[in-house]
Amino acid sequence: MKKLMGTMVAALLLNGAVARAELVDRVAAVVNRDVIALSEVEKRAAPELARLNSAVRDPKQRAEERARVLKTSLNTLIGEKLMEVEIRELGLAVTESELEAAVSDVKRQNNVTDDASFERLLSGEGFTVKTYKDFLRNQMSRMKLVQMKVTPKVKVSEEDLKAAYTQYAKLESGDAEVHARHILVQVDAKAAPEQVEVARKKAQALAEEARKPGVDFAELAKKKSEGPSASDGGDLGFFRRGVMVPAFERVAFTLKEGEVSEPVRTQFGWHVLKVEERRAVDVPPFEQVKAELENRLKMQKTEKFVEQYVQELRQKASVEEKI
Template sequence: MKTWLGVIAAAVLGVGGVARAEMVDKVAAVVNRDIIALSEVQQRASPELSRLAGERDPRKRSEQRNLVLKQALDALIAEKLVEEEVRELGLTSTTSEVEEAMADVQRQNGITDSAQFEQLLSREGYSMKSYKEFLGKQIARGKLMQMKVSAKIKVSEEDLKAAYAQYAKNEGEDMEVHARHILVAVDPKATPEEVEAARKKAAAIAEEARRPGMDFESLARARSEGPSREDGGDLGFFRRGVMVPAFEKAAFSLKVGEVSEPIRTNFGWHILKVEERRAVGVTSYEEMRPKLELQLRQQKTEKFVDQYVQELKKKATIEVKI
């Protein structure tokens, strides 16, 4: 879930509710005179820990769990230090600032219904009240970062032109392919014998497609069993990262006019023909400039926020107990 102060939240804070330390909790760390309970660390890490449940290797799962807990603890330590600075400077947030931030979060997530928003917050472990408190703290921390970090963030024209040159180089090297395909469908529950029979059928069609003068588009209309049959198997132009890996590998390794061997996907066996290859068009500097400036500002913000937090850590007394 995006927040009003997304860059600062990503660099300094984790997203998740903060549990109040109980006397029976194990102490995870002491930051100056503040205690971070193990329950706080576990709650902060809970979304990531839930995702680890699918890892079958116990050793990998344990290593990943320890890493997730360490990252959560680091975030909480940073949060404690920032909170101390916020208190010392008397920084707060107003009701109108919180309401504006709430409205922005809803816009960013495409939410127009308050009930839907409350449901989303509930999945993230918040009530409406606790989320408003969370945003209020975020806003106060944002004011601190504005004071301590913003003056250092400068994006020059040279920075922008260098970023654009790298962008243009990367994009200019990329290609996109126009291809057609013929599908020999295979039922997901097909037996190995049925899968092999379909492969042989696809191989025969591939041989037919390679015959001199053969019109692949007409062959696709006559023989394909896929939804693109009516369009002669036309897939249009596509870049890397769009198709499934096996399909993409064949598409970008074939020369124009070449026909592939049968390619297996979840839908069946595909015979692919590359019609055209072309370099991806590069967006002009004028069009890219606002986006590049935003990216550079975010990168520099994250860098300086991290530096500021490291400075706070050097001045603090921190004792990690887990």
């Protein structure tokens, strides 16, 4: 993908290639001699941009948020480009047998037993089999690099765990868990703004219907929800913070018992929530949650060290941002 080009002629050819790329697709960044197109950035940011288009009404605020989201996505893509170079230089490519084993594991986790069902599953997430394998291969290669360069630095001490438990106990003792139901109006994360708005209006009408006196939310969910819990009346059972996606969770934990929400957008579509019950949470003992806390701390520290590692790679590279 990336070649070291030492001659003036090669440099001139590169400049011509970049100029032609800008005519077709605006350049967002150049990493060493690799171009990241604006369309790549927008594709990576698509789910968050779709949420912004529907959730943020003020044009100025929406423009500011869009710029922030694009910047974050660009930085992610730059980091991935830099890691790809390291992966090649260190010979950490994923073999076909490793890739096929990972695909088989994904099928097993999703109870998929045939290729046609797998293709339908991937299609629902915007993938073909080929693009998903490419995505998975890249993820696995980066994981190999992280395990080599970052994981050895990640240490969690007993003191770390006890401090984390103190914080955990403080939060849990003042919190509650909620029993909620929801009605889902599906819309693809990459859907056009017009499709998103049509789905939002449908969800808004369902929210208004659910608030009418005498309406049974569970029965309405059975008839109207497009989610997998529809047959159970949209029942999600009891859950604590950190279980659901953030946008969904924020609303669920602010609703009162019996209250129905306004439509909430997630990557799955528009949700209308109803909180059936809230109850206090008992804080489990240290030993019971120790392994969970350790995994959480390792993940947090890994993310921090990965960011540092990418910054080190960036300092050694030539990175020119254009947006």
